[in-house]
Structures are given as structure tokens and as C-alpha cells.
Amino acid sequence: MDRRAPHAKTPGRSVPGRFRGPFTRWPRGADAVLATAMFLLAVLLEDAPGDAMAVRPVTGIFQPVLLLFAVAGVALYRRRRRPVAVLCVALVAWAPTLGSSYSTMGGIVIVALYSVGRHADGNRWGPLGVGAAIAAVTIDGLLHSFPWGDIGFGALVMSGAWYLGRRLRLRAERAARFLKEQAAEARRIVTEERTHIARELHDVVAHRVSMMTVQAGAARMVAAEDPHGALEAMAAVEEAGRQALDELRHLLGVLRPDSERDGLGPQPGLADLPRLVAEVREAGLDVSVTNGIRDPLPARVDLSAYRIVQEALTNVLKHSGPRTHTHVQLRDESDGLTIEVLDDGHGATVQGVPAAHKGPPGHGIVGMRERAHLLGGSLDAQPRPGGGFRLTARLPVKGEPT
Incomplete structure (x- = not known):
């Protein structure tokens, strides 16, 4: 997980700035x-x-x-x-x-x-x-x-020309192999992250369906004695069903291999953000949060927003260390939700993430960017001019994923 890692390049594409004769x-x-x-x-x-x-x-x-x-x-x-x-x-x-x-x-x-x-x-x-x-x-x-010296020099030039060409060929092959391995690793990380996201969305849909079952059973039990309460319960079932179908459309866009789920409960969302902030504060990170979210978010956006904030705070703790001042800002905008995580990078560097802050395995910028792209959004991460790091994610609240 390296927030400074650039985008993976396509194999065979020349490195920008490299001299080409x-x-x-x-x-x-x-x-x-x-x-x-x-x-x-x-x-x-x-x-x-x-x-x-x-x-x-x-x-x-x-x-x-x-x-x-x-x-x-x-x-x-x-x-x-x-x-x-x-x-x-x-x-x-x-x-x-x-x-x-x-x-x-x-x-x-x-x-x-x-x-x-x-x-x-x-x-x-x-x-x-x-x-x-x-x-x-x-x-x-x-x-x-x-003279034999001249003959020997000529022989050395002949063999040296072939050796130089051979060394350049081997060097080019190693560079091409490295680019292919780098691209394969990027694809593997994206595939693994998509699998993890699909597993979480699967749990969200399962939770919605479970709620529908409970509400439908409650409506059946009170239908004879409390028709108005039964109608309210069925309206809740209808709303939950619509939300489940909406989440299912996004789930079908992500290939999910057969694997066991990590848990049976609902996945976290921005409502769990205070607990997350408390955990990272216990680990020594100086965190402030500005939450400007007024309306409820779809479950897929709520989950992805929480995971992006979680991964970003983990990144700050891992690369800048405790006592780093970090500000998390959540904003409602016309095109969706905007998440901005700023840090000053003035903390003490540590070797690993403290045990107090536990989360699902991720791959830093690659995983966060994949989450944003699956929702049809974008993610930008880059160093700040005065030191520290800035991460900005934009997640559409409506619309189909890309």
C-alpha cells in the first residue's frame, strides 16, 4: 500500500521524458x-x-x-x-x-x-x-x-560490437519483462479489489433481503388486527426491495468468485465514521472531521465512502506516522459526494499500522481508485505543495457505474 505509487503503465509504452534517438x-x-x-x-x-x-x-x-x-x-x-x-x-x-x-x-x-x-x-x-x-x-x-597488435585490436572491435548489441538486447528484454510484470501486478490488484468490493456488496444485498423478509412477516402477523400498520410494513418492504435491486445491478457489474464471506452482518458506512476516527486517534493520529452530508446515501456509496476514508487514514498513519494532523471533509455537491483527506505530513514515521486500526486488506491508491471507478466516480491523490498529501474522491450518488 503506497500512496505515492503512480498509475501502472501499459507494457511497451515509453517512459515520459526518456531520450529517444x-x-x-x-x-x-x-x-x-x-x-x-x-x-x-x-x-x-x-x-x-x-x-x-x-x-x-x-x-x-x-x-x-x-x-x-x-x-x-x-x-x-x-x-x-x-x-x-x-x-x-x-x-x-x-x-x-x-x-x-x-x-x-x-x-x-x-x-x-x-x-x-x-x-x-x-x-x-x-x-x-x-x-x-x-x-x-x-x-x-x-x-x-x-602488426599483430593491429590485428588483435580489429578482432576486439568485431567481438565488442556483437557484445554491445547483445547487452542492449538483454537490457531491453528485462525492461519489457518488468513492464509486463508491473502491468500483471496492477491487474491482479484490481481483480482482487473488485472481488473484495463484490463480496461487500453481496452482503449489503443480503442484508436488504433479510430486512424485507422480517418486515413482510411482521405485516402478515398484524394484517388482520392493524391494517394500517401492515400497509406501512409492506411499504417498507417495497422500498427495501427497490434498494436491493439497485444494489444488485451494481453487484452484477463486478465479478464475484465463489468464496466465503467474512461476516454475516451489514457492512459499515459513514455512520460508523466516529468509531473509525476514535480508533485512529487512539493510534496517535490527530484527526478532525467535517461532515456536510445531509441526505441518506445509497448503500453502495455509503460503503465505498467509508472504505476510502478508512484506507486514506491508514495511509496517513503508515507513511506519516502519529501526531500527523489530518482533516477529513465530506461534502454534498451537485454531482454527488466529495471526500477530501488532507494531512500535513509532519508526524513521526512508523514501520507499520498499529493494531488499534484494523480494516480489510487493501492496496492503497489502486484499491481506492477502483472503488471510485466502479461507482462512476474518480479519485485523485498527490502531494501538497507545502508538504503532506491530498486525496480527493468524487462519488456520484445516482447513475450507473462505469
Whole structure:
């Protein structure tokens, strides 16, 4: 139960504020630019004396070699969908040029190795591709009589490109798995809370029906001697029946699995708020209440309002601790009931909720928001600018739940 927990995010949705580069925003366009750039580098650059690079005259390029460069560059555009095939094409195109001045496709092979690590599903092809690339680097270095240090550095770059891509892939998979688990946990909490709410509504309906049975029996007993009293009892039965049907419509909107009820008595409501306030005051919380409710509330709204206040006070006690000043305000408004719980957050933090304040198991903001949504209302919870916390719930008194 963490009042500071944000809404659960949908899996795969990017985190707001996270940097997204061009390869994430425009993958096709970025890959086209990358493939073109690597093709031009392979065509225009060549080794020069003294470990330098020089610009190659375009008119002096051997036409079959230019075709190999073009094939490797075009294949690089497909590096996300077919990374293994792209690496094979790059290595095959590079092989005939090894040991010559046209052996400048190492950059294409490096990008292809990174793509295998980043986008390939299997673990088998990466090491094989790295081995083939290192063999090509070694052959090219020996044919050019490069020092072993240069050959070793080239092999390290080849293997490092694949390893970097692989690490980024594993990191992305872990992030996606975390988001899925987070969404699954949010769904589980909502389902559990809906089950608990349905159980409570079931008890409310059962209590209404029990009252109808008692009143109908009383009307039958006095029908002969006191017709007026019998009519009043039957009118009460009619009213209770209407209320029971109204509650039942809301109950049917919440899936309730077969489970035993926690108790047989009626569920609490705002009439029990003084007892709740007394309990949390005994636990050390400084609570004041302003109750502006004038008219009786439907049982489902009365129950949910009580549970929201109970959960909010539990949250204050758990996160801000005793001696925190908390004000609970209940208001009748044109669109329904408004509940506002304010605290200054200046209490002494405790590790758990004292035993004096016991209530049904909940899930903090998630559970309270689910209660409000089932009634067609809303709930907002956020820190106050000057310290503390503000929770505002709006519960329609009439209408169907969402």
C-alpha cells in the first residue's frame, strides 16, 4: 500500500521524458541513412601509408568490387529484420577483397555484428559470426602484413560490437519483462479489489433481503388486527426491495468468485465514521472531521465512502506516522459526494499500522481508485505543495457505474 505509487503503465509504452534517438523514432529512415553512409565510406576510403586513410578516386574503382559494396550496403538496410542474413552477405562480399586496397568493408561488418547481437533471436549465430569476422580480420591483416597488435585490436572491435548489441538486447528484454510484470501486478490488484468490493456488496444485498423478509412477516402477523400498520410494513418492504435491486445491478457489474464471506452482518458506512476516527486517534493520529452530508446515501456509496476514508487514514498513519494532523471533509455537491483527506505530513514515521486500526486488506491508491471507478466516480491523490498529501474522491450518488 503506497500512496505515492503512480498509475501502472501499459507494457511497451515509453517512459515520459526518456531520450529517444533517431534509430528509435525513425528506424527505417535512420537505417537507410546508415546503410548509405557505410556504403560511401567503403567506396571512397582506402588505406594510405602510415596507418592513414585517403579518399579513393571514384573513377578508379573496379566495377565488380563496386557491385560488392552496393550489395553489402543494400543488405545493411535490412539489419533489423534479417540480421543474420545481413551479416552473411557482408562477410561474403568482404571475403574477395581481403588483402587488397578494396578491403574497406570492415565498418559494414561491424554494424552487421552489432545488429546480430541486438536483433537476432538465437544465441548461436552471434559467436559464429564473431568467429568468422575475426578470421577475416586476421587474414586481411596477414595479407597486408599488419602488426599483430593491429590485428588483435580489429578482432576486439568485431567481438565488442556483437557484445554491445547483445547487452542492449538483454537490457531491453528485462525492461519489457518488468513492464509486463508491473502491468500483471496492477491487474491482479484490481481483480482482487473488485472481488473484495463484490463480496461487500453481496452482503449489503443480503442484508436488504433479510430486512424485507422480517418486515413482510411482521405485516402478515398484524394484517388482520392493524391494517394500517401492515400497509406501512409492506411499504417498507417495497422500498427495501427497490434498494436491493439497485444494489444488485451494481453487484452484477463486478465479478464475484465463489468464496466465503467474512461476516454475516451489514457492512459499515459513514455512520460508523466516529468509531473509525476514535480508533485512529487512539493510534496517535490527530484527526478532525467535517461532515456536510445531509441526505441518506445509497448503500453502495455509503460503503465505498467509508472504505476510502478508512484506507486514506491508514495511509496517513503508515507513511506519516502519529501526531500527523489530518482533516477529513465530506461534502454534498451537485454531482454527488466529495471526500477530501488532507494531512500535513509532519508526524513521526512508523514501520507499520498499529493494531488499534484494523480494516480489510487493501492496496492503497489502486484499491481506492477502483472503488471510485466502479461507482462512476474518480479519485485523485498527490502531494501538497507545502508538504503532506491530498486525496480527493468524487462519488456520484445516482447513475450507473462505469
